[in-house]
Amino acid sequence: MKLKKLKSSICGLFIIMLLALVNASCSNGSNEDIVSDYMVTVTAGEGGTAISERISYVVGEEVNVTATAYNGYSFMGWYEDSNLLSTEISYTFNMPARNIQLQAVFESVSQPSEKGRYLVVYYTWSNNTKSVADELCSIIGGNMVEVTPSTPYTTDYNTMLNVGQQELNAIDNSGIYPAINTKLDSFSDYDVVFIGYPLWYSRMATPMQAFLHNHTSLLSGKKIALFCTSASSGISGTVTDARRLCPEADFLESLRIGSSSADNSHDTLVGWLGRIGVAVE
Ligand SMILES: Cc1cc2nc3c(=O)[nH]c(=O)nc-3n(C[C@H](O)[C@H](O)[C@H](O)COP(=O)(O)O)c2cc1C
Known part of the structure; x- marks a missing residue:
């Protein structure tokens, strides 16, 4: 009788541990915690070029994008829609949990005339x-x-x-x-x-x-x-x-x-x- 009780307790404990394991593995696999790739798209406005090291990143990963202005233009900044994110030519940020589209904006530099008399x-x-x-x-x-x-x-x-x-x-x-x-x-x-x-x-x-x-x-x-x-x-x-x-x-x-x-x-x-x-x- 005692042995039967012990056996059923061990079995119960085993089932609880099994359920806990299943639960843990289920929660790791839930939608919000899935480690996904998101896209980084860069475009350059008139007056320069823009590049991203890769196009897909996992959330939190470091992303670096680089802009280069042509002669006669200066780099104004990295924009997402109309929001200025950075004025650094080489811009580094952590990948958010969404796709991101960046535009490098350049402005024509009017050449100042030479100082005259x-x-x-x-x-x-x-x-x-x-x-x-x-x-x-x-x-x-x-x-x-x-x-x-x-x-x-x-x-x-x-x-x-x-x-x-x-x-x-x-x-x-x-x-x-x-x-x-x-x-x-x-x-x-x-x-x-x-x-x-x-x-x-x-x-x-x-x-x-x-x-x-x-x-x-x-x-x-x-x-x-x-x-x-x-x-x-x-x-x-x-x-x-x-x-x-x-x-x-x-x-x-x-x-x-x-x-x-x-x-x-x-x-x-x-x-x-x-x-x-x-x-x-
Ligand atoms: C003789 C004379 C003629 C003027 N004729 C005109 C005119 O035809 N049209 C106009 O808009 N102003 C006219 N004005 C006004 C002046 O052009 C204006 O006040 C000007 O800014 C004056 O400049 P100054 O202070 O450097 O003399 C005349 C002024 C004078 C004294």
Whole structure:
């Protein structure tokens, strides 16, 4: 009887151990613990290449992907959808429990122009153009020359409107330019000559017309960048004046800045300088 009881206890113990083993092996094999392979896909945007060491990894395994930018491009980062994951060219991470698609993003590097030598010549009556000329010089680090009339103008605006109109008529009808104090011997030290002036009756202010008229041959073949300030009128009539006065000059894109923006011209100037290929300090 005792022996029978012992036998059945051993048997019971054996069954319990067997069940425990089966249970353990079942739980190791359950879905959440299965060690699976997941895929890593890498793509490269315009401007470079991207590679992954392998395409499939087990969860938790170290993954390394590498991006290479072509000349003229720089690597911006590894993205999954629109999420930036890393800006490292060689990016290492642990494989998550899902497939992962990475994109290497590159950006074109605009080649900064070589630092040039610049001259800013300007005329101003009420200081708007001077503000822009000052800002321009602080951005490009050039030399600055102010054109001044030999006989100072009135400070009264209404009188000035008449004087300006008379001087434009004198130029158009008789080829007579107002006398100015400013004379330069050469522009050969400069790669670009900036010419700044206020707009008068949709024309170039007469003192600057006088300056270009007096320096026509020296400005032949020179790169000239025109900028003006005006209350509302566009710059085109003044560009026509400049081309008439310096027919052999090489005119770059010109820039008009509104009088009310003259004290706040930095961003506009930087954008313009970029377009005409002038390096910003
Ligand atoms: C004689 C004279 C004529 C002007 N004619 C015009 C014009 O036709 N259109 C315009 O938008 N502004 C006109 N203006 C306004 C100036 O172009 C504007 O205020 C400019 O920013 C002044 O620059 P400054 O302060 O450097 O002199 C005129 C100003 C003067 C004194």
